Structures are given as structure tokens and as C-alpha cells.
Amino acid sequence: MSVLDDIIAGVREDLDVRRQKLSLDEVQTLARQAPAPRDALAALTPRAGGVRVIAEVKRKSPSKGDLSAIQDPAELAAAYERGGAAVISVLTEERRFGGSLADLDAVRAAVDLPLLRKDFTVDEYQIWEARAHGADLILLIVAALDDATLDSFLKLTERLGMHALVETHTPEEVERAVAVGARIIGVNVRNLKTLEIDRSVFAALAGLIPAGAVVVAESGVRDIADVETFVADGAQAVLVGEALVRHSNPELTVGEFARAGSALHH
Numbered sequence: 001m002s003v004l005d006d007i008i009a010g011v012r013e014d015l016d017v018r019r020q021k022l023s024l025d026e027v028q029t030l031a032r033q034a035p036a037p038r039d040a041l042a043a044l045t046p047r048a049g050g051v052r053v054i055a056e057v058k059r060k061s062p063s064k065g066d067l068s069a070i071q072d073p074a075e076l077a078a079a080y081e082r083g084g085a086a087v088i089s090v091l092t093e094e095r096r097f098g099g100s101l102a103d104l105d106a107v108r109a110a111v112d113l114p115l116l117r118k119d120f121t122v123d124e125y126q127i128w129e130a131r132a133h134g135a136d137l138i139l140l141i142v143a144a145l146d147d148a149t150l151d152s153f154l155k156l157t158e159r160l161g162m163h164a165l166v167e168t169h170t171p172e173e174v175e176r177a178v179a180v181g182a183r184i185i186g187v188n189v190r191n192l193k194t195l196e197i198d199r200s201v202f203a204a205l206a207g208l209i210p211a212g213a214v215v216v217a218e219s220g221v222r223d224i225a226d227v228e229t230f231v232a233d234g235a236q237a238v239l240v241g242e243a244l245v246r247h248s249n250p251e252l253t254v255g256e257f258a259r260a261g262s263a264l265h266h
């Protein structure tokens with residue numbers, strides 16, 4: 001069983017527990033009562049001379065273990081916002097990433113930016129749940145979904161006024177993302193089946209993404225030089241977790257990353 005399969009098995013178990021407490025019907029009602037979604041696509045659409053930063057609240061990961069004892073996710077997200085993040089990502093997967101919907105709620109209450117609920121979406125319930133908790137963007141990992149499911153999840157997401165970051169790691173997955181009409185396409189340079197990072201995957205795949213879709217480089221950003229490389233290879237946005245949560249001044253670092261991209265356009 002790959003790491004991805006293993007993570008998804010846990011996600012499904014945890015989801016069954018939540019569904020016992022709150023039915024799909026009840027979550028749908030909460031989603032319909034939630035304040036209107038913010039436009040994550042607009043927030044990620046490139047401006048002249050700048051890379052958009054999606055700054056992630058990430059406590060731990062299966063590859064690295066504990067990353068940061070984040071005492072106050074709301075305070076961290078507020079620092080990201082002050083630093084110039086375009087979107088805040090909040091991991092909600094519990095077992096491997098130490099996240100929760102409580103973290104998402106805390107961040108929602110603290111910032112005005114669009115929020116990405118970062119999880120392994122394998123059930124329609126999670127999409128309604130994301131909206132009920134104030135998310136504006138969800139993650140759809142192509143490797144975890146068949147074509148029909150990917151298509152129906154993307155349609156439901158957009159019907160609820162949200163957008164999807166459609167994550168890929170191979171040329172075939174980019175093709176599948178494009179085929180369902182994804183408007184925000186991420187290239188994760190970490191292979192979720194082996195957890196290995198290969199930054200060269202970004203350049204190889206970015207060129208396959210048609211103009212009109214927002215191109216996001218995900219994972220493996222260590223420093224300004226990495227941001228510059230991804231931007232030079234076609235990234236319009238970068239998704240950064242570890243480098244921000246480990247830094248003593250995340251606000252400053254978000255700003256540096258956002259500017260690192262823009263320097264290349266002058």
C-alpha cells in the first residue's frame with residue numbers, strides 16, 4: 001500500500017466518525033448558512049510582477065514529523081496576512097499532519113483572506129464540510145480520484161461558490177486535470193506515494209498547463225532561490241508550509257517570497 005493509500009484509509013475512518021455526529025443533511029444546512037465564499041481564483045490570478053503566496057498552517061507531516069508547535073494558528077495566519085499572503089492554507093488532516101477543523105475555524109475567525117482547506121478529499125461530505133467551516137478553496141488530488149469523481153467533486157465545489165486547487169504530479173495527471181476544466185492547477189513536487197521531493201518535476205509539468213489556468217508550485221520551497229526558480233519555470237503561485245512554520249518571522253518570510261517572484265519580472 002502506498003503512503004497515499006494509507007493516509008486515505010485513515011481519512012475515511014475519521015470521516016465516518018464525524019458523519020455519525022453530523023449527517024450530510026446537517027452539514028449541507030450549515031454550508032448553506034455560511035457567509036458567502038471569498039474568491040480564491042481572483043486572489044491567485046497573477047498581478048503584474050508578482051508571485052502569489054499560499055501560506056500554510058502545518059504542524060507536522062508524514063515525511064518530516066513535527067515541524068512546529070503552533071500554539072496559535074490564528075496568530076500565525078494573521079502574520080501571513082500581514083506579510084502579504086494571497087491565500088491561507090490550513091491542513092485539516094489529523095493523523096499525519098496534526099491538523100483539524102478547529103484550526104480552520106480559528107484561522108477563519110482571524111483573517112479576511114480566502115482559505116484553502118487542505119485535506120485528502122475523497123467524499124462529497126468533506127466538500128460541504130469545508131464550506132460549512134468557511135473555506136473558499138479545497139484540494140483535489142488527482143492521484144486519489146478517478147475521472148468521474150474528480151469531475152463531480154469539481155462541479156460540486158464550484159456550485160458551492162468555491163474553487164479547487166487540483167493537484168498533479170505526473171504528465172498524465174495534468175492531462176486529467178485539464179480535461180475536467182480545472183482552473184487552478186498545482187504541481188506537487190513531492191510524490192505522495194513515496195514522499196520523495198523532486199523539484200525538477202515542476203518545470204517538466206508546468207509547460208503542459210494551458211494558459212488561462214493558474215499554475216501553482218507546491219512543496220519543497222526552502223528559500224527565495226527556490227521561489228525564483230519556480231517562477232522562472234512558470235509558477236504564478238507557490239504553496240509553502242515548512243519553510244514558513246519553521247521560521248522565527250513568518251510575516252517577513254512571506255513578504256520576501258512574494259517579492260522574490262516579482263524581482264524576475266523587472
Ligand SMILES: O=P(O)(O)OC[C@@H](O)[C@@H](O)c1c[nH]c2ccccc12
Pocket residue numbers: 056058118119120167188218219220221239240241242243
Ligand atoms: O511544507 P512544504 O514542503 O512547503 O509543502 C507545503 C504543501 O505543498 C504540502 O503541505 C502539500 C502539498 N500537497 C499536499 C497534499 C496533502 C497534504 C500536504 C500537501
